Amino acid sequence: MRINLASVFVDDQVKALAFYTEVLGFEKKTDLPAGEARWLTVVSPEDPDGVELVLEPDGHPAVGPFKRALVADGIPYTSFAVSDVAAEHARLAAAGVAFTQPPTAMGPVTTAVFDDTCGNLIQIASLPTD
Amino acid sequence: MFKAISDPTRRVLVEELAERDGQTLFELCVRLISRHGLDVSRQAVAKHLDVLEAAGLVHVRREGRYRLHTLDRAPLRAAWDEWFRPLVQPDDPIKE
Structure with a gap:
């Protein structure tokens, strides 16, 4: 068993992808439709086969107060x-x-x-x- | 005020806030743990900050979505003027 994913809850996947790639400098790895949202991950260019960061929609009602x-x-x-x-x-x-x-x-x-x-x-x- | 700073953890909080104003609870916790080796929970630090706030030494302000803590030096200055300085420098006239 190994850890291959980490995730952050984002309020907008389009905005998140722009920030995590254009501003932070990560690269898009996976982008698949998943119902209303997407299965969207980025990786570091320093470690493209390393841990993927999932930009996960924060629509669940418990997530807003938590964040x-x-x-x-x-x-x-x-x-x-x-x-x-x-x-x-x-x-x-x-x-x-x-x-x-x-x-x-x-x-x-x-x-x-x-x-x-x-x-x-x-x-x-x-x-x-x- | 003297009761608020009678606790060593609260004195460290005052010293760390003197270094930088506008810190979050998280930053203060990390400073206490990483710089001073203090074994404190976030809840304990929040309670210490409440005591300092009640004594007028710390102000909490909301800036956007963050709660930031700032040191108010006025109670320290007052303690110096009214108590420490007359003891330390008895020949100096008391400032009015």
Whole structure:
């Protein structure tokens, strides 16, 4: 058994695909019709055969209150690894991405938290290189 | 105010907010755990923040969809002016 998928609940799959590919830089992997929605996944170009991120519709009535409560307390839904948090922060901020937490050293890890415009906060984290 | 800062975890919260205003509950929790090795739950941190807010040391504001915490230094300044400074510098006239 292995983990091959992770998912984020998004309020709009079209908007989400644009943000996760054009802004964050992921690539579309799978796009299949699935009823009213799509089975839509993206992967990192650094690991195209790696874990796929499912951009999952958040239409279930329980999801909205759940997402809003997490966002209100600043809790990221998931976390992505980057080699340089400060550089990613600069790149994304220049692209208009809003951060709730700028790059901050948290013990051995540096993290930052941004708004994915689809109703989630996402953390980026880098481990020390040495 | 003195009761609010009598607790070591709350003093750390004040120090971390002094470093950066406008932090979410999540950021404060991560700072406490990763920088200070404190074994605290989110619920415990939220309760500590409630005590600091009741003492006027922390203000919570809604910005868009986020709840952000900000340090208010006025109670600290008042404590300095009214209690610490007259003790530390007894020859200085009390500021009115």
